[in-house]
Amino acid sequence: MYKLMLLALLALAPTGASIASSNDAFAPEKGLDLSRSFEAQREAILKALGDGETYSEIAAEDLQIVKESLDRISSLLDGAQSVGQLPEGTKVRVFNEQERINTLLGRAHADSRVVCKREKPTGSNRPANTCMTVAERRRAREGATDFMRYQPKAQARPDSR
Structure with a gap:
């Protein structure tokens, strides 16, 4: 009985790696947040777009726009550690792409409920x-x-x- 309880507690206890990844992961309810790791969020968004559940009601043209916006943000952030290191003009372009993504994904997530x-x-x-x-x-x-x-x-x- 003692071993069973210990195994159950260990299974439920979060590890340091899972805490770090959950802080950087994308949450559909909150949207894309560029203050956290963009690449981790990008991978999570692409995975959610492909799972057929989270964004099942996203239109084909909206899906294409989201993927293109993610690619543009990747190219704009190329080499920069954070958005704060970018020139002002580039920050504005990144912010606009972020808002476009959040708007389209937010609508698709609400419609997919x-x-x-x-x-x-x-x-x-x-x-x-x-x-x-x-x-x-x-x-x-x-x-x-x-x-x-x-x-x-x-x-x-x-x-x-």
């Missing part, structure tokens, strides 16, 4: 779970609104008496 509802399907008394991303729910709502708005109205039949 899965929301589940317990609903009764039409014609049934048995509730079922319906899970969709925020963007899927928005598209379904807009599609239903468009259908009702643009559906031709039924013509009243003339009285045949």
